[in-house]
Amino acid sequence: MTDNSSSFRRPAKPRHKPAPRRPGLPPEGPVLLYGLHTVEAAFANKARKRNKLYATENAQNRLSERGVRIDVPVETMMPRALDRMVTKDAVHQGLILEADPLPAYGxxxxxxxxxxxxxxxxxxxxxxxxxxxxxxxxxxxxxxxxxxxxxxxxxxxxxxxxxxxxxxxxxxxxxxxxxxxxxxxxxxxxxxxxxxxxxxxxxxxxxxxxxxxxxxxxxxxxxxxxxxxxxxxxxxxxxxxxxxxxxxxxxxxxxxxxxxxxx
CATH class of the missing domain: 3.40.1280.10 (SPOUT methyltransferase, trefoil knot domain)
Structure with a gap:
């Protein structure tokens, strides 16, 4: 008996490579900034558009003690939940800020x-x-x-x-x-x-x-x-x-x- 199953296979869809992003443009979508000094500086930078802060209660208190005015929505989270938002070895110190990339300076x-x-x-x-x-x-x-x-x-x-x-x-x-x-x-x-x-x-x-x-x-x-x-x-x-x-x-x-x- 002849096996004709191959004749009924759907033709493979051609693989299209995604169009390359023009170099020099900021990353698409928001970036996640973490760590006390990094997040503090982002809040102090008028050119930085900030979207949302994910932070532990202790970390929020540390920002307040350092005079940082939090001007974005805050989601209070446990440290392990924050761990899952970043790479394995990232030291977030209880703070992750979702923000837009900085303007493309020339x-x-x-x-x-x-x-x-x-x-x-x-x-x-x-x-x-x-x-x-x-x-x-x-x-x-x-x-x-x-x-x-x-x-x-x-x-x-x-x-x-x-x-x-x-x-x-x-x-x-x-x-x-x-x-x-x-x-x-x-x-x-x-x-x-x-x-x-x-x-x-x-x-x-x-x-x-x-x-x-x-x-x-x-x-x-x-x-x-x-x-x-x-x-x-x-x-x-x-x-x-x-x-x-x-x-x-x-x-x-x-x-x-x-x-x-x-x-």
């Missing part, structure tokens, strides 16, 4: 800036979050990342930044080399950190307005971006380990820049 928001930190394809959200925090601590005016090959705004980035995401302009650009060229036309000196730089950062001349450019670990600043900067500088380490994690390099670079610029 180079036009940098008028009046003096010290800008640009990250050329640094992809790790933990590193970028730590860099945002350091940039706030050292009073940089903005942190610039590429639209592609950089972390989007999200809970990991926000938690790593410990509130800094809502304290500093995070500018995203399509083309880092073109951005550097435009900043030079606005009177900025642009310095790329490179291990083969001809002089140390301390020996490099700084102007009144500076863009510091750091690249990803391993690849460093891409050649086209280095050429656009024109000035290369290195960080000399006196110890046996000669290189730093990019977030640590950012701290040291910003500190040196502020000393050289008299900020």
């Amino acid at each position: 180079p036009r928001e940098l008028k009046g800036a003096r010290l800008v930190l640009a990250l050329d394809q640094v992809t790790d959200p933990h590193n970028v979050g730590a860099i945002l925090r350091s940039a706030v601590a050292l009073a940089a005016d903005a942190v610039v990342t590429t639209e592609r090959h950089a972390p989007e705004e999200g809970p990991v980035l926000a938690k790593s930044a410990s509130g800094a995401l809502d304290m500093i302009k995070h500018v995203r650009v399509k083309n880092m080399a073109r951005f550097i060229t435009e900043m030079k036309e606005e009177g900025f000196g642009c310095i790329a950190l490179d291990s083969d730089g001809p002089a140390s950062l301390e020996e490099t001349e700084f102007g009144d307005k500076t863009v510091l450019v750091l690249g990803s670990e391993g690849k460093g600043v891409r050649q086209g971006v280095r050429e656009a900067c024109g000035t290369l500088a290195r960080l000399d380490m006196p110890g046996e380990i000669r290189s730093l994690n990019v977030s640590n390099a950012a701290v040291l670079s910003l500190y040196v820049a502020r000393m050289k610029m008299g900020l």
Whole structure:
């Protein structure tokens, strides 16, 4: 007997890949921000649209003690219920805020800036979050990342930044080399950190307005971006380990820049 069952099978539906989202746009839908400092900073940021707070009673009291005015609906929840809203290792401290992503800042928001930190394809959200925090601590005016090959705004980035995401302009650009060229036309000196730089950062001349450019670990600043900067500088380490994690390099670079610029 011949098996003709295959003739009655429905043809497989063609698989259509979802249309790619244009790079640089904020994440679709709301984001979940968690942790005391992150949520507190989000409430203090006028540019942040907040939707709803999920929190334990104790956490709500902590916000009140810190002078935070809660201006959104609140759902009181137990810690384990909050655990299920975030990833396994997330430390929410009893607070999860549902909010819209921040506005998509561009180079036009940098008028009046003096010290800008640009990250050329640094992809790790933990590193970028730590860099945002350091940039706030050292009073940089903005942190610039590429639209592609950089972390989007999200809970990991926000938690790593410990509130800094809502304290500093995070500018995203399509083309880092073109951005550097435009900043030079606005009177900025642009310095790329490179291990083969001809002089140390301390020996490099700084102007009144500076863009510091750091690249990803391993690849460093891409050649086209280095050429656009024109000035290369290195960080000399006196110890046996000669290189730093990019977030640590950012701290040291910003500190040196502020000393050289008299900020």
